[in-house]
Amino acid sequence: FAGLGNQVAVWALFTLLCYAIVTFMARRVERTEAAELDPVQTRRDFLIGHSLCGLGWAWFAWLGCATCQVDQFHVVKAMVLLVAMATTAVMASSLGGALLATFAVPVAVYVYAVLRLWMPIEGIMAALLVAALPFFGYVARHLNQSSWMLLSFRSEKDALIAEVETAKSMSDEARRRAEDANLAKSRFLASMSHELRTPLNAILGFSEVMANEVLGPMNNPTYRDYAHDVHESGQHLLDLINEILDLSRIEAGRYQLNEEPVVLVTIVEDCCHMMELRARNKDIRVIQEFETALPRLFGDERAIRQIALNLLSNAIKFTPSGG
Incomplete structure (x- = not known):
């Protein structure tokens, strides 16, 4: 160029x-x-x-x-x-x-x-x-x-x-609120269990005194049976309170089974006795037939008792009167 x-x-x-x-x-x-x-x-x-x-x-x-x-x-x-x-x-x-x-x-x-x-x-x-x-x-x-x-x-x-x-921030906020609500629920259950146990222990104590005739004989045997029923029902109510606390522990992942050898027949007999009054009110007969040679089971007695009570309660609830 x-x-x-x-x-x-x-x-x-x-x-x-x-x-x-x-x-x-x-x-x-x-x-x-x-x-x-x-x-x-x-x-x-x-x-x-x-x-x-x-x-x-x-x-x-x-x-x-x-x-x-x-x-x-x-x-x-x-x-x-x-x-x-x-x-x-x-x-x-x-x-x-x-x-x-x-x-x-x-x-x-x-x-x-x-x-x-x-x-x-x-x-x-x-x-x-x-x-x-x-x-x-x-x-x-x-x-x-x-x-x-x-x-x-x-x-x-x-x-x-x-x-x-x-969405993540909303999820974190929802999780925080759920944790706060769960903590509040746990505190409420702990407080209510304490408030319920105090009068319930008094009911259990007085009903046991009446059932065992510590202060003197009861002339009417029906009243003595009622005292036994009150004591057993109160004991069951106390177990329910413990169940509620156990449920909160399950939700928190801290529930532990207290496994021990238990007699299944004895537990079911106690449950049948506790549900007898409800069955009589509906004119229902609870026929108890047990296998006496059953071996002991290794499990949580309170959990097994709750299962038996739930089964009996549903059976009485859905059985027509006179059954």
Whole structure:
């Protein structure tokens, strides 16, 4: 390119200055808050900047050199313009119309310069440039759509992350409230069990005194049986209170079975005796048939007693009167 002299230097300086202006505009927009930007005006400014760069490429397309020692100089210029168009299509794909604003004039100038010479190879290169402009425009538009889709996916991802964090915070808050409620329930059960045990122990004590006739004989045997029933029912109520406390321990994961050898027949007989009054009120007969040779079971006596009472209670509840 020695024959071009100072023309290339001036052209390169002008083109670099135009691209420096566009770069400065991009940096300024990057540092500015989004709320302070006017999208329409910003887009117009960038298109003007790219149009100035297009003037530099138009100058390059018009350059001629009869003394250059380069074969097919117009072909070289066409190849340079194709590379510049491809680069602009990729780099400025987010700005619609940037490719057309930059290279519409240079392509027109190149076609005009080639038509003056009317050489076959230069004509082919001119046609290639004309066809490349809409092609690279199509590529830039597709890249722009891909960028929008990527931003949309990123926004959806951020929204999902925010929703997950919100749900996690709500879950943590709900768990904290549940733990507080469980602690309050445990305190309530502990307090109520203490309040119930105090009068219940008095009932158990007095009923045992009456049933055993400690203070003197009871002339009516029915009253003595009632005293036994009161004592056994009170004992059962005390066991229920302990069951409630055990349930709270189960929920807290601290319940332990007190396993020991127990006689199943004795437990079921006691339960039948406790449910006898309820059965009589419904005119129901509880027939007790046991296998006396049963071995001892290894288990929690209170849990087995509760199972037997539940079974007997359901049997009496769902058996019609007179059964």
